Amino acid sequence: MRTTKTQGMFNHLGLAGAFAGLALAATALADDAGQWDHKPMELSSSTFTDGGVLPISMIFESATTSGTNACSVDGSTGGNTSPQLSWRHAPPGTRTFAVVMYDTTASFTHWGIYNISREARELPANAGTPTSTDGQQIEDDFYLGTNGYNGPCPPAEQPYVHHYVFTVYALDKALQLPASTNFPPVAETLFQALIRAGQEGHILASASITGLYSIVPGAD
Secondary structure, three states: OOOOOOOOHHHHHOOOOHHHHHOOOOOOOEOOOOOEOOOOOEEEOOOOOOOOEOOHHHOOOOEOOOOOEOOOOOOOOOOOOOOOEEEEOOOOOOOEEEEEEEEOOOOEEEEEEEEEEOOOOEEOOOOOOOOOOOOEEOEOOOOOOOOOOOOOOOOOOOOOOEEEEEEEEEEOOOOOOOOOOOOOOEHHHHHHHHHHHHHOOOEEEEEEEEEEEOOOOOOO
16 A cells, blocks of 8 residues: 555664664763753653544545544544654754654655754754744655654554654754655665664653554554
């Protein structure tokens, strides 16, 4: 039902948290006021809880012939809206942030937004709209021809429950992603930029949270 050009990439890197291991400079971190507090970077959301089930507001909408949503348990309409996200304890020297939503179960990228302002400490709900001014966005693995967020729509086959990992990266530089009319920035483009940034010591810290979702009732 969908193409997965990034299949296996995060598996090769140790999944969504792999870039955290490249953040060699993240030994002493700062709070939002810029004072040293030696606390690790934290990510949270008011839309869902870490380890909890994602709400219908985040779910993709794919209409069936009967007019119901193939991406929801009971056919309910999906909101296809990116969640609110907030982070704390960004390291000193942070210049930009990047956020990735990655389905580790299917090796599928649902969202990538980068060059978020150094002053930002959150993304509001629906920051993944194509017209968002919160940062620059990639075209995800749905390949629908637009940049931005597209929510979960897992198949009704094992493994039933998919894990959606949201990761925020703090970088000491802006990311430059190559692009042209025929080749816009996609998931691979962003991942390669993050890999290079990590290898060169430009990823200062990262933090992740995970949401779960299945279209099979009672699946676990």
